[in-house]
Amino acid sequence: MTTKRVPFTGGEKESLQASLDRHRDAVLWKLDGLDDEQVRRPMTPSGTSLLGLVKHLASVEYGWFCTTFGRESEPLWFDPFKGEDIVVAEGESTADIVAFYGRARAAADRAVAELDLDTPGTSWSGSTVSMRWVLIHMLEDTVRHAGHMDILRELIDGATGDHPPA
Numbered sequence: 001m002t003t004k005r006v007p008f009t010g011g012e013k014e015s016l017q018a019s020l021d022r023h024r025d026a027v028l029w030k031l032d033g034l035d036d037e038q039v040r041r042p043m044t045p046s047g048t049s050l051l052g053l054v055k056h057l058a059s060v061e062y063g064w065f066c067t068t069f070g071r072e073s074e075p076l077w078f079d080p081f082k083g084e085d086i087v088v089a090e091g092e093s094t095a096d097i098v099a100f101y102g103r104a105r106a107a108a109d110r111a112v113a114e115l116d117l118d119t120p121g122t123s124w125s126g127s128t129v130s131m132r133w134v135l136i137h138m139l140e141d142t143v144r145h146a147g148h149m150d151i152l153r154e155l156i157d158g159a160t161g162d163h164p165p166a
Contacts, residue, residue: 013117016135017109023142024105026162027054028098030149034156036094043152050152052086053145055097058104059085060141064134065108068121074103108138 004022006015030050031039039051059080066073078084088097117132129137146162154160 017112020139023146026146027149029164030153038156039094040088043155049088050149051088051094051097053149054101055088056086057142057145058101061104061108064138065111068123068134069111069115071111
């Protein structure tokens with residue numbers, strides 16, 4: 001996996017997208033080399049697992065980038081408003097959750113590419129938000145959870161870092 005860089009002189013949308021992609025890739029990298037039990041293992045008293053965080057990030061990518069702007073989103077088989085987006089159910093495989101995250105990223109990327117930063121949308125709470133706000137919010141959320149994943153991964157096998165070594 002090649003570590004992406006934010007362009008030093010890029011435009012606003014390009015820079016936000018590159019930064020988001022960089023941290024999305026870090027999220028997936030945190031799963032590399034672990035077996036199914038390790039990625040599913042609850043590592044906190046609340047039950048947080050590496051794979052649960054990937055499932056959560058996939059659902060919020062669909063929610064913020066697609067639902068907010070009235071764009072097509074795949075139907076969810078769980079209720080994120082009941083906390084089911086962070087729980088990996090018995091029948092959900094690692095491959096299925098990683099593929100779900102890939103589809104969510106692709107749908108979000110299409111929305112970013114096709115909409116201007118000032119395009120308004122309606123959030124789940126009824127607030128009007130811009131694509132710019134959503135990009136910033138998702139960057140914050142992804143970075144936050146990538147940090148959680150860094151800690152969980154260290155607890156599992158001692159591996160640390162935000163990106164693979166060069």
